[in-house]
Amino acid sequence: MTFSARRHCPVRLAGLAFALAAAAACAPASALDIQLPQETATLHPGTGPGAQSAALCLMCHSVDYLSSQPPMPLGFWDAEVKKMVGTYGAPIPADQVPLIVQYLNQAYPPPQPAASAKP
Numbered sequence: 001m002t003f004s005a006r007r008h009c010p011v012r013l014a015g016l017a018f019a020l021a022a023a024a025a026c027a028p029a030s031a032l033d034i035q036l037p038q039e040t041a042t043l044h045p046g047t048g049p050g051a052q053s054a055a056l057c058l059m060c061h062s063v064d065y066l067s068s069q070p071p072m073p074l075g076f077w078d079a080e081v082k083k084m085v086g087t088y089g090a091p092i093p094a095d096q097v098p099l100i101v102q103y104l105n106q107a108y109p110p111p112q113p114a115a116s117a118k119p
């Protein structure tokens, strides 16, 4: 009988040992009780019907996703809402999209132009 160096490769043995240890560690799953902190942040105040509809934005993530954005150029919220609907499948009715964009442009406005330098 011949011994081959490949058959006794320490990496393979380590892999087998890991697999056996992992299998032994598999205990039946038990329920885990996780208490999340209450969300205290809210949407910026705004007027118009989009201000109410923007609550739809909070079904997947916290409002912090919106309020942590720095002032973004005009067009950002339009693209963002379309991305949430088109890419992430946000179930927001099509007629609400422009209203929400209008609210976001007002409540999370683009950067103000720098005051013109006076001589």
Ligand code: HEC
Pocket: 054, 056, 057, 058, 059, 060, 061, 065, 066, 069, 080, 081, 083, 084, 088, 089, 090, 091, 092, 100, 104
């Ligand atoms: C269907 C679930 C869902 C809904 C509803 C939703 N989002 Fe999101 N949103 C996501 C996911 C997923 C991400 C990416 C999370 C990540 O990358 O960690 C995200 C990220 C964001 C971000 C961070 C920047 C970015 O593009 O990743 C912003 C801002 C945002 N969403 C705004 C909104 C607004 C405004 C609405 C309402 C029009 C909305 N979201 C509704 C799923 C959703």
